[in-house]
Amino acid sequence: MIRLGVDHIKAASIAASSKGYYRLSKTYAAQLALNDSFLSKLGLVSLKDLWIRFHHPR
Template identity: 40%
Template sequence: MAANGYQLCCDLDHWIRRRIRMAYWRQWRKPRTKIRQLMRLGVEIRTAVGCGRSSKGPWRSAKTPGINQVLSLAYLKSQGLYSMRDGWIKLHHS
């Protein structure tokens, strides 16, 4: 049962991160803003333009390598995101 709970926790944590990436993507709205924000956060020009001009929807775009590189777990943690996986490990293995 504990392993099942851990896996559910990891899956939910993954889903939440993707949902937050999608929210950033929607917040940036226009392709020019998306490209500018991706470049400001460290993506190379070619990748930023490819992501920013994509016709994919926000949910699908949130899974692309360029967006995952910029809005990584480390970046999201620096912005205050709590990792459920880390909480699970701390609770069960402390």
């Protein structure tokens, strides 16, 4: 997470948490690290973009 832009304190608090990955996904640090540009680089499709293309065709 540090390589993705999260500071050391927030990354350490996520790593030391006993919460599951689903609950940690709602934290600010996880959302900062796993932003839209990172997910698109992995090849994932944005549901928001699909919704817009479906409802507002050009």
